[in-house]
Structure formats: structure tokens, C-alpha cells
Amino acid sequence: MEIDCDRPRILMWGLGAMGSGMASVLWDNPGVKIVAAVDKRPSIVGKDLGELIGKPTTSIKVTSDIQGAFNSKPDIVLLSTSSFVKDVVSDIEIALKHHAHVLTIAEEMAYPWAASSELADRIDCLAKRQGKTVLGTGINPGFVLDSLIIALTGVCTDVKHIKGKRVNDLAPFGPTVMQTQGVGTTPEEFTKGVESGEIVGHVGFKQSLFLIGKTLGWDIDQVVEDLDPIITKVKRQTPYITVEPGKVAGCRHRAKAYSKGEEVICFEHPQQICPQAEGGKTGDYITITGNPPVSLAIEPEIPGGTGTIALAVNMVPLVLKGPSGLLTMADLPIPRLFYTPSLSKTRW
Amino acid sequence: MEIDCDRPRILMWGLGAMGSGMASVLWDNPGVKIVAAVDKRPSIVGKDLGELIGKPTTSIKVTSDIQGAFNSKPDIVLLSTSSFVKDVVSDIEIALKHHAHVLTIAEEMAYPWAASSELADRIDCLAKRQGKTVLGTGINPGFVLDSLIIALTGVCTDVKHIKGKRVNDLAPFGPTVMQTQGVGTTPEEFTKGVESGEIVGHVGFKQSLFLIGKTLGWDIDQVVEDLDPIITKVKRQTPYITVEPGKVAGCRHRAKAYSKGEEVICFEHPQQICPQAEGGKTGDYITITGNPPVSLAIEPEIPGGTGTIALAVNMVPLVLKGPSGLLTMADLPIPRLFYTPSLSKTRW
Numbered sequence: 001m002e003i004d005c006d007r008p009r010i011l012m013w014g015l016g017a018m019g020s021g022m023a024s025v026l027w028d029n030p031g032v033k034i035v036a037a038v039d040k041r042p043s044i045v046g047k048d049l050g051e052l053i054g055k056p057t058t059s060i061k062v063t064s065d066i067q068g069a070f071n072s073k074p075d076i077v078l079l080s081t082s083s084f085v086k087d088v089v090s091d092i093e094i095a096l097k098h099h100a101h102v103l104t105i106a107e108e109m110a111y112p113w114a115a116s117s118e119l120a121d122r123i124d125c126l127a128k129r130q131g132k133t134v135l136g137t138g139i140n141p142g143f144v145l146d147s148l149i150i151a152l153t154g155v156c157t158d159v160k161h162i163k164g165k166r167v168n169d170l171a172p173f174g175p176t177v178m179q180t181q182g183v184g185t186t187p188e189e190f191t192k193g194v195e196s197g198e199i200v201g202h203v204g205f206k207q208s209l210f211l212i213g214k215t216l217g218w219d220i221d222q223v224v225e226d227l228d229p230i231i232t233k234v235k236r237q238t239p240y241i242t243v244e245p246g247k248v249a250g251c252r253h254r255a256k257a258y259s260k261g262e263e264v265i266c267f268e269h270p271q272q273i274c275p276q277a278e279g280g281k282t283g284d285y286i287t288i289t290g291n292p293p294v295s296l297a298i299e300p301e302i303p304g305g306t307g308t309i310a311l312a313v314n315m316v317p318l319v320l321k322g323p324s325g326l327l328t329m330a331d332l333p334i335p336r337l338f339y340t341p342s343l344s345k346t347r348w
Numbered sequence: 349m350e351i352d353c354d355r356p357r358i359l360m361w362g363l364g365a366m367g368s369g370m371a372s373v374l375w376d377n378p379g380v381k382i383v384a385a386v387d388k389r390p391s392i393v394g395k396d397l398g399e400l401i402g403k404p405t406t407s408i409k410v411t412s413d414i415q416g417a418f419n420s421k422p423d424i425v426l427l428s429t430s431s432f433v434k435d436v437v438s439d440i441e442i443a444l445k446h447h448a449h450v451l452t453i454a455e456e457m458a459y460p461w462a463a464s465s466e467l468a469d470r471i472d473c474l475a476k477r478q479g480k481t482v483l484g485t486g487i488n489p490g491f492v493l494d495s496l497i498i499a500l501t502g503v504c505t506d507v508k509h510i511k512g513k514r515v516n517d518l519a520p521f522g523p524t525v526m527q528t529q530g531v532g533t534t535p536e537e538f539t540k541g542v543e544s545g546e547i548v549g550h551v552g553f554k555q556s557l558f559l560i561g562k563t564l565g566w567d568i569d570q571v572v573e574d575l576d577p578i579i580t581k582v583k584r585q586t587p588y589i590t591v592e593p594g595k596v597a598g599c600r601h602r603a604k605a606y607s608k609g610e611e612v613i614c615f616e617h618p619q620q621i622c623p624q625a626e627g628g629k630t631g632d633y634i635t636i637t638g639n640p641p642v643s644l645a646i647e648p649e650i651p652g653g654t655g656t657i658a659l660a661v662n663m664v665p666l667v668l669k670g671p672s673g674l675l676t677m678a679d680l681p682i683p684r685l686f687y688t689p690s691l692s693k694t695r696w
Contacts, residue, residue: 154683335502
């Protein structure tokens with residue numbers, strides 16, 4: 001058993017489904033120590049972290065006092081508060097000013113230059129000045145449609161075109177996801193929802209496309225996205241919603257990237273409830289047209305929730321040892337399981 | 349167009365099928381410069397490198413004078429002379445003493461500690477003293493049954509067991525490979541060949557197993573390997589060999605790794621000519637039993653020759669920027685295509 005002062009100290013910032021999931025996994029890892037938990041939601045502020053994540057009672061209470069939380073002197077902050085760069089930039093800056101590394105699952109942080117090169121450069125500059133590492137990760141963006149694709153191009157001597165497709169089932173998700181994907185709407189409502197920005201589809205295509213482009217040295221000069229309703233022919237039902245035939249079961253989101261006018265990457269991510277109701281199967285698919293051609297299938301798809309929790313947790317040791325600055329998954333060594341509960345030992 | 353002195357200078361050492369293939373790919377890459385070519389085989393010494401690899405004539409002649417070749421001041425050596433640590437260690441030391449990084453496809457160098465921790469430590473020590481990087485890579489070991497598996501464990505919060513299977517077709521290969529896999533022998537001759545060490549199956553299981561174990565922090569305390577003949581029921585034919593029914597079409601090589609008495613990794617690599625003759629299909633398969641479970645298939649398999657050539661070439665920039673010492677694929681950022689001929693530009 002290692003002594004406490006050798007264990008990296010972690011501040012959990014944001015305790016929604018993802019943040020709580022990470023806290024739960026890290027709690028069982030004897031190689032690290034959660035030292036503080038921050039969330040602004042009154043419903044959980046003051047609650048015991050252990051109770052919140054289904055573990056024994058701890059000395060850690062969820063607090064909304066961010067500055068106070070940093071008295072715990074964390075080595076690293078796991079930030080799970082928002083999807084967007086503009087919403088997490090000030091949180092990241094607070095963490096860096098308190099000399100902590102930052103690992104976030106904010107989708108746009110997987111390649112933040114795609115959302116705002118100004119904000120990304122500002123984070124990079126501060127991270128380097130503080131000698132700390134900032135990384136955005138997650139299952140998608142972060143792995144399936146970018147890191148995994150990039151790794152596969154490593155077995156090629158040439159690549160002409162990349163196709164990526166992720167087919168998943170939204171059945172486990174709640175009302176917020178149903179709304180952002182337009183589940184349960186009529187086709188007309190879907191169209192209006194896309195126009196108004198209420199139906200957004202997948203957040204992360206641009207990040208994955210530009211991360212691949214940057215890493216392979218491809219100039220991506222145009223990205224075209226479209227969102228279509230997936231209209232069900234049969235009744236589909238989840239604990240949260242029932243969708244009758246003729247209504248929208250989900251959103252088929254596509255994105256294409258062009259270089260010098262030629263399509264070089266094509267992504268398709270149909271997100272719907274119960275695709276199996278119409279004989280659909282779920283999976284992650286990558287097709288590289290190149291030398292050699294590569295055709296990969298992961299069936300069923302890597303689940304989004306567990307996958308994102310796992311990547312965030314598993315990248316902790318790599319971020320702690322990483323170079324300073326704002327990094328992407330392509331800058332760090334390949335991901336790997338951090339701690340194996342089944343074998344009850346740790347790399348630390 | 350960049351000026352020459354900015355382009356990394358490469359010495360090709362070993363110009364068999366793999367070395368020549370790498371030279372050919374690198375020759376078309378404007379971001380690097382091949383400055384010397386070494387091979388000891390009298391049949392090609394003195395020949396023009398360009399002619400040898402099907403390119404225009406160059407000023408580079410294949411030489412057997414190793415010390416002289418280093419007058420070209422290479423930044424990095426691509427070493428493709430042997431599969432075994434004991435056979436490449438002195439070549440690596442020569443390169444390091446001449447202040448060059450080393451990238452080799454010697455199978456045992458993918459995780460050289462598995463073959464000889466003494467020699468591996470000696471290389472690591474010299475590399476660090478010289479401030480240079482040494483890396484072993486290739487498709488297998490190096491990618492399919494190790495790096496790719498390790499990357500997939502990154503989406504898991506727990507892993508209980510890993511299964512890897514690579515099914516390939518030896519039809520494109522020549523007499524040497526036929527001999528080392530026992531193709532064309534009788535079942536009795538196969539058994540004797542395994543006993544005498546003439547039939548070796550796959551070189552690299554131990555490297556992949558221990559690379560995974562080291563990276564995940566698993567103590568691998570036992571490895572069990574077995575080789576069985578794949579006896580064909582139908583006639584199978586390649587340009588090099590014809591195998592009649594009842595004879596051996598290839599070698600089914602299996603390896604299992606145990607930790608604390610429990611099987612944690614199981615590999616299977618049947619190597620045969622024309623598996624499709626009996627309805628078999630080729631592919632790379634990974635099954636992780638864990639949370640979440642992950643089931644991956646790449647069909648057909650990533651071809652061994654092109655894949656190994658590609659990985660060696662593609663890891664060049666990562667090795668040039670890598671930390672000093674003897675590294676593995678798990679120590680460096682994820683592989684990625686170095687240069688894209690189809691898009692005619694480079695990351696340099």
C-alpha cells in the first residue's frame with residue numbers, strides 16, 4: 001500500500017452522470033485520491049460524495065465554493081460541466097492558476113481550435129506558463145471517430161478517403177438527449193427544431209474532423225453538415241418516451257470534410273432510440289480507402305457513457321506525465337486501462 | 349519546398365522485402381531524405397538504390413561498409429536485418445554511437461525485455477546516454493495484437509480477459525516463410541519440425557503479451573504456447589507451393605498468458621496458405637471481456653508486409669521527437685500516416 005502523499009490528488013468538478021461515474025471509478029482506484037468535489041447544483045451541494053456515488057461515507061462534501069475547493073491542493077481537475085469551450089474556459093483558467101492539470105470531457109475541448117482558436121490559444125499559453133497539461137477527451141469526439149481512425153492510418157502508406165460511422169441506441173438516455181436529438185417530434189417539428197438550434201444532433205464532428213486533419217497534415221478547407229430525421233415505421237418505446245410510426249425516432253447527422261475541393265472524410269452518426277426495432281444493429285465502423293484499405297467494425301458500438309468515463313479516468317496518468325500546454329489525444333501516448341479492479345493492482 | 353538541411357536524414361540498413369518497401373515509400377516523401385543504404389548481400393552491394401526500389405537512378409549505392417555509411421550523418425537508422433534482439437543489438441549500438449535514432453522491425457524489439465532484459469537494458473542505457481530514441485515496431489508484434497488492444501482497453505473501466513486472433517493468408521510469401529510455418533509438410537514432419545525448432549510459427553507472441561502486461565500493470569507470471577498443424581482437406585496451391593489433402597497448409601500458433609494462475613490473455617494466430625479454400629476468411633479480431641465488453645473485427649486482416657512497412661515509416665517523426673531511451677509503441681503518441689501521397693503534402 002502506497003502512502004497518501006504519493007497518490008495524485010484529484011478534484012472532481014461537475015458531478016452529473018459523467019462526473020459521478022468518473023468519481024465512482026476513481027474511488028475504487030488505490031493509486032489516486034479524490035480530495036474535493038465541486039458542483040453548483042443546490043440539490044447536491046453539501047451532500048457527502050461517497051453517498052452520492054454509492055460508496056461509503058467520506059469526509060468530502062460536495063461544495064459550490066470553487067476557490068475553497070482548491071485548498072485541497074489537487075494535482076489534477078476532472079472537469080465535466082459543459083460541452084462548449086466558451087463555457088469551460090474560465091473554469092480551466094481557475095484550475096491552471098491553482099497549479100492543477102485539467103482533464104475535461106467538454107466535447108469541443110477534444111480539438112478546441114475548431115470552436116475558437118483565440119480561446120484555445122489562450123488556454124495553451126496559460127497552461128505552458130503554469131507548466132501544466134490540459135486535455136479534452138471522451139468517446140466521441142476523443143476516440144471512435146478520431147484517435148482510433150488516426151491510429152489506423154498508421155498502418156497505411158497512403159490514405160485517399162476516410163469513412164466513419166457510429167450507430168448507437170439512445171434508449172438509455174433521458175429527456176434532455178431526446179430533445180437535442182428531436183426524438184418524438186413530427187418531421188415538421190424536427191425541421192423547425194434544427195433551424196432554431198434546439199435540435200443539434202452530435203456535438204463533436206468538427207472536432208474529430210479537424211483533429212484528424214491537423215494530425216495527418218491535411219488542410220480541411222470546408223466542412224458540410226446535415227441533419228435528417230429518422231422517421232420510424234414501427235412503434236418504439238423507452239422508459240422515457242414512446243414514438244409512434246411516422247414520428248421521429250432520432251437524428252441522422254452527417255458531416256463531410258473537403259480538402260482542395262475533394263471529399264476526404266465522411267462521417268455518419270445516426271442517433272435514435274431502439275434501432276433494432278427496425279432490424280438495425282449498432283456499431284462503430286471505420287473504412288479507410290488507401291494502401292492498404294482498412295475496414296473495421298466494433299459491434300455493438302462502444303457505449304458512450306462508460307466509454308467517456310473510462311477514457312477520462314484512464315488518461316489521468318498520461319496527463320500527469322504529459323508535456324505542458326493544451327494537448328489533444330494525438331499528442332499523448334495511446335490510451336490504456338489505468339487500474340484493473342479484476343486483478344486488484346495498479347500501475348502506480 | 350523545404351531546403352535539404354531541414355529534412356531528417358535516413359540510413360536504410362537492410363534492404364530485403366521490408367527494407368526496400370520502406371525505402372520506396374520514404375523516397376516519395378519530400379519531408380525526408382535517404383542518405384545511405386546498407387546491406388551485406390553481395391548480390392545487391394554496389395547497386396544503385398533507386399534502381400533497386402524501382403525509382404530513378406540516385407547517387408546512393410548500396411554498401412556493405414557500415415562505418416563508411418555513417419559519414420552521411422543520418423539522423424535516424426531504419427534497421428531491417430533480423431528478427432532477434434541478440435542479432436540486432438550490435439547494429440543498434442553502432443547506430444547510437446554515431447548519434448542516430450534507431451527504428452527497427454526486428455520482432456523481438458517490440459518488447460525486447462521479453463527476449464533479454466540484459467540486452468534491452470544495455471540498449472536503453474546507451475540510448476539515454478546518447479540522447480537518442482530506439483523503437484521496435486511492426487504490424488505484429490507492434491500493432492494488431494498489442495498497441496491496438498492497449499488502446500481499446502482505454503475505453504474500459506475494467507478488463508478481465510483479452511482475446512486476440514489474427515487469421516492471415518501466407519499465399520503471397522516465399523519458401524522461407526513456407527518452411528518456418530511448416531507448409532507442405534506431413535503432420536509427422538510438422539511435429540518433428542516444431543521439436544527441432546525449424547518450424548517456429550509466429551515470432552512475437554511473448555513481445556505482445558509482455559507489452560500489454562507491462563502497460564496495464566499486469567504481472568504475467570506464465571506464458572504457454574502451442575503449435576498445431578493446419579491439415580488441409582482440399583488441395584491448396586500458391587505460386588511457390590502445392591499442398592495436397594492430408595498435408596499441412598500452415599501452423600496454428602496459440603499463446604496464453606496467466607496472472608496469479610488465471611488466464612488473462614489468449615492469442616491465436618493460424619498462419620496458412622489459402623484459408624478461403626476451406627471457407628475460412630481472414631481478419632484481425634479482438635475481444636475484451638470487461639466493462640464495457642469490446643468486440644472488434646478488421647476484415648480482411650491488415651496485411652503484414654504493407655502494414656509493417658507503413659508503421660516503420662509512419663513512426664519516423666514520432667521517434668525523431670521522442671524522449672531518449674529504448675521505447676515501446678505504448679510510450680509514444682498514437683501512430684498516424686506520416687505523409688499522404690494522394691494529397692501531395694507533408695506534415696513537415
